[in-house]
Amino acid sequence: MSGKECSIHKDRKQKAVRQLCGCILILLFLILLTILIVWAVLQPKKPRFILQDATIYNFNVSAPNIFSTTIQVTVSSHNPNRRIGVYYDRLDAFATYHNQQITYYTVIPPVYQGHKDTNLWSPFIYGNNVPIAPFNGPDLRQDQDAGAVWITVKLNGRVKWRVGSFTSGRYHLHVTCPAYIPFGNVPKNGGIVVGNAVKYQLSRSCDVSV
Structure with a gap:
């Protein structure tokens, strides 16, 4: 039993x-x-970024592998979502040349972006006596002497999505904005003199990954 x-x-x-x-x-x-x-x-969509312009205050290869620059860039970010807001927890703006970082990080303060909203940032990105790779130094000087240079403006950070009262966890955000910057003759290259600097209208779309 x-x-x-x-x-x-x-x-x-x-x-x-x-x-x-x-x-x-x-x-x-x-x-x-x-x-x-x-x-x-x-139907969530990634934010859209556009590099609108760049103002060159300083761009100088002072030694074979030493570089200094001060550039103010204007970047717009648009949230295309109708029901989703975006929290930008932190964004670091900087510039690279041939995949090498040539400026320090510039922090963009945290901000919330509502539905269909657009934010505009104009950070200064700069570097003083930054050592660059031996194979990049001659190329950078050659580009400068030729009157134009390709650099890449990047923004890296973290974002959170908000739907109603719900807020998601953090996601990594990577924004890559290629910029073709001409130097030399200002009227010929379309630049605008701003004090002791030259402002170039770029209006280039950026690649965004989240």
Whole structure:
């Protein structure tokens, strides 16, 4: 009799475990289905960035591998979502040349971007006596002497998405803006003299990854 009771008790325990596992699987399925439906309804899109202009205050290769620059860039960010807001927790702006960083990080203060809103930032990015790779120094000087240079303005940081009262976790944001900057004859190259600097209108779309 005791053996039958043990067998019945074991069967009940296994049945309860199976039911519990089934409930967990159903709950996980419902959660994933809800997320999928919400994602499909909201149709989230990445922010769009445009490098509008660059004002050159200093751009100088003072030694074969020593570089100094001061550039003010204007970058616009547009949130294309109708139901999703964007928190920019932190953004660091800097410039690179041939994949090498040539300026320090400039911090852009945190900001919230509402639905369909556009933000405009004009940070100064600069570097004083920055050592650059031996193979980049001659190329940079050659580009400067030729009157034009390709640099890349980058913004790296973290963002959070907001839907109603819900705020997501942090996601890494990487923005890459190629910039072709002409030097030399200002009227010929389309620059605008601003005091002791020259401002160039660029209006270039940036690549954005989240």
